[in-house]
Amino acid sequence: MFIQNDINSSPLSTAFHEAGHVLIHEIFDWPYIDVSVTEAGKEGVNYSYPDPKPNSPDTDKLIYACVCCAGAVAEDKFKFGHDAPKENLGASLIAGYGYFGSDATKFQELRLPAGTLENILEITADIVLENWEAVSNIAQIINEQKHVCSEDIHKLLNETSFRKDTEQYLQRLIDVLKSFGG
Ligand SMILES: [Zn+2]
Numbered sequence: 095m096f097i098q099n100d101i102n103s104s105p106l107s108t109a110f111h112e113a114g115h116v117l118i119h120e121i122f123d124w125p126y127i128d129v130s131v132t133e134a135g136k137e138g139v140n141y142s143y144p145d146p147k148p149n150s151p152d153t154d155k156l157i158y159a160c161v162c163c164a165g166a167v168a169e170d171k172f173k174f175g176h177d178a179p180k181e182n183l184g185a186s187l188i189a190g191y192g193y194f195g196s197d198a199t200k201f202q203e204l205r206l207p208a209g210t211l212e213n214i215l216e217i218t219a220d221i222v223l224e225n226w227e228a229v230s231n232i233a234q235i236i237n238e239q240k241h242v243c244s245e246d247i248h249k250l251l252n253e254t255s256f257r258k259d260t261e262q263y264l265q266r267l268i269d270v271l272k273s274f275g276g
Contacts, residue, residue, distance in 0.1 A: 113232035114168025130241040156267040207274035
């Protein structure tokens, strides 16, 4: 039985959480400067790009929604490993409580149609699982160095099997919005 607080305070699980966010930035060429974790387990991806607002283009909002989801998805996959059912990855984001509160809040601020979160989580889980080796490599370098700039992540990913299928992933996100009348 996991004790939620102990796991949440682990720098390695936070590194996986941040690696999930970083993966989506890399897949969609969404700018970021660097990523860091502290021993206390605090997180952060620094942006060179303003957060999308409700009046931003739909594609920007969808990519950012995916960024929001990916931290919880990657952290859950790391914690629960092979036994993690895909539909449970990132479930904490739906509850919108505690540690993941800021990602859940950012997602809500995008004002995407109600019900899209579950669908975007599922697509995010596919992206994270299809690129798990890349996520693991990113998490390891974050955990070792505590602070990594985006250039070093790009170099790392050039040496990693990495499925940068941007168009296909973006189309799936757009299809979610269309299915909700967006
Ligand atoms: Zn996060």
